[in-house]
Amino acid sequence: MIEADRISKTYARGVYALRDLSLRIDKGDFVFLTGPSGAGKSTLLRLLLRRDVPSEGQLIVGGRNLAELTPRQVQAYRRSLGFVFQDFKLLQNKTVLQNVALVPRVLGMPPSQQQRRTFQVLKWVGLQHRMSAYPLELSGGEQQRVAIARAIVNDPVIILADEPTGNLDPDLSLEIMNLFREINARGTTVVVATHDRELIRRVGRRSVTLNHGQIAELA
Ligand SMILES: Nc1ncnc2c1ncn2[C@@H]1O[C@H](COP(=O)(O)OP(=O)(O)OP(=O)(O)O)[C@@H](O)[C@H]1O
Ligand SMILES: [Mg+2]
Known part of the structure; x- marks a missing residue:
């Protein structure tokens, strides 16, 4: 479903937000992205949302290279996603x-x-x-x-969430995660960025830890 093949993302002044990162997320997976502030979690979500494209490497979703979509296809692609932000919007x-x-x-x-x-x-x-x-x-x-x-x-095929529980207390956070678990149980792929390791432990799903734009740990 999602395949990152050696992607890097640099911003001005040569800051690497992501560096040579490869990752595979299958259809129906529930994956946490975690790691310290500045590790690259939001950057990876932004690339998955096709708000931006990798500086190097390929990001393939549903068999299509996101960097090669036409503006029309980008629109259709975004409509196939669901996105949840920390500040609700x-x-x-x-x-x-x-x-x-x-x-x-x-x-x-x-x-x-x-x-x-x-x-x-x-x-x-x-x-x-x-x-x-x-x-x-x-x-x-x-x-x-x-x-x-x-x-x-x-009815998105993928739900992406960036610190969706950042403003919530631990019990509410778990409640929100239970909703994501239910969404996932219906077959939707779920990717949640959070720095909250305790929450990840309580939810008990796969996690990808980023550090300085690279994968530091897969658990
Ligand atoms: N628009 C931008 N221009 C320049 N540098 C950026 C930009 N966006 C992010 N960065 C840099 O890229 C790196 C990764 O940032 P990112 O927002 O992906 O981290 P994060 O893991 O989501 O952090 P946090 O937990 O604080 O949300 C950081 O060093 C950040 O300063
Ligand atoms: Mg972030």
């Missing part, structure tokens, strides 16, 4: 329902289906009773659940 002037419903609408799903699917995922993350609330009226864990609902409403 919800639209504050829209309700929970509107935040989630925006995705299928933009993707052109038929209106009747849009609504059914939106209700379905909000129920699934346990927020059906908060659908008309605004993000700022919700707790951190609830906001992150809205963000997860939004990320999965489109």
Whole structure:
């Protein structure tokens, strides 16, 4: 599903964010990316999101080299992904329902289906009773659940998350991870960047430790 073949990413002044990194993530895997601040976790996620391309090497997803996609294909590729950020990135002037419903609408799903699917995922993350609330009226864990609902409403083949529990306490973090585990159990590939080793231990999934842009440990 995801294959990084000796990828490097350098920024200006020759800073290596990733250096000669090779990694394979199979369909249906659940993988943590961990390592200290500046190790390259977000950079790798950014490449997977096709926000950027490697300076060297190849990043292949679903058999396609991401650097070779046309702008149109990039758009279609991004639509096949779900992404969750540390700071939720919800639209504050829209309700929970509107935040989630925006995705299928933009993707052109038929209106009747849009609504059914939106209700379905909000129920699934346990927020059906908060659908008309605004993000700022919700707790951190609830906001992150809205963000997860939004990320999965489109049935992505891969979910990418960058420090999704960075703003949450340990119990809520585990709750969010349980949602990711359930998403994964349905066959979606899940890649989560986190510096929280205790959380990784509690979730008990494969982890890739980066250090200075290289793989320091596979566990
Ligand atoms: N846009 C950029 N321009 C220049 N250097 C960058 C840029 N983005 C990241 N870097 C550098 O690349 C390296 C990897 O950064 P990255 O954000 O991938 O680390 P990270 O593992 O996600 O860290 P954190 O745990 O703090 O989020 C760091 O040295 C960082 O300073
Ligand atoms: Mg980061």
